[in-house]
Amino acid sequence: MTSMVDFPVKAVPITDVSLAIGYNTRPGHEATNGMRRSIGVSGAQFRLRFTVHVHSNHAVRAVRGFVWNMEADSALVRIRIPDLYGIDGPFALATKAHRDQYPQGIPFATDALYATGIGHAYPTLETTVTEPADLNAREIKVALLDETIGGCAISIDEFCYGIAGSWVEGDTNRLRLSPTLRKPIASGATVSLAPIFVGFCITDNPGYEALHAGMYGDHTLEFVEDLTRLVESVD
Known part of the structure; x- marks a missing residue:
């Protein structure tokens, strides 16, 4: 193995x-x-x-x-x-006050890693799936109050996905994935916003x-x- x-x-x-x-x-x-x-x-x-x-x-x-x-x-x-200055980065403690002051993202932040597109915007590393989805599903729904920005990367069950589009529907987000789901997922499954x-x-x-x-x-x-x-x- x-x-x-x-x-x-x-x-x-x-x-x-x-x-x-x-x-x-x-x-x-x-x-x-x-x-x-x-x-x-x-x-x-x-x-x-x-x-x-x-x-x-x-x-x-x-x-x-x-x-x-x-x-x-x-x-x-x-x-x-990681984002070096994000909530899981090695400089997280040093920049906590700035992130608390600007919960929607630090204006004009420099030297941050936006490789995943997430940057400072999200207050948590994870969210959950609200509805089960089958193998090869193109879209999933997740529990987020704020819209997940298209162009970000996420991971589910330690497989990465790109978010090709995102729409707010009530208290959930509908995400369009690329590629399609590699494995079926159940309601309540964890979605990592800082992808693994x-x-x-x-x-x-x-x-x-x-x-x-x-x-x-x-x-x-x-x-x-x-x-x-x-x-x-x-x-």
Whole structure:
């Protein structure tokens, strides 16, 4: 069974976060008159890339420990994608007063990570599904008083989704997802507004520079979402 490693995001702050969906489309149909039609997506996967700051002995040891536990791509990596100045970021305590003063978002905030589109806007990390949804459902309803902004990323059962659109309907939000639901969900299921990403590392020689004693700097890591978790058994 594949092991799971949690990225030490509190010990090693990350910057320059990029979270995007790779749509693995099947070969399309092309006509002699130049018209083309895609015949669908066969398994969309999120890709995550970020930079870790290695500027202290503590950070070097943390990165080494993480790389050695990960063992290239043999272990899956779990990371809750943080906003450095958000409610789950390493600078959360220092910026709490500002977030309390501006509950709808800090005006003209700089240096914050808006990789997921959430920024400072949400007062909680999680919400819940209000109605059950089937496999491959395009839309779900969640319990939120404020509208979830289209263009954000969320996760359900540790699978990431992009919000392609959002509509307030009474005391719920109707969310249009991309890709469609990978697994059916029940009413009351947890939706993570600070998405939890699970994938494997595709960086060549990850952490190589960090293994040189005294070599501090910035190191970029890249991951691809793991979809084998959708299969009951791959043995």
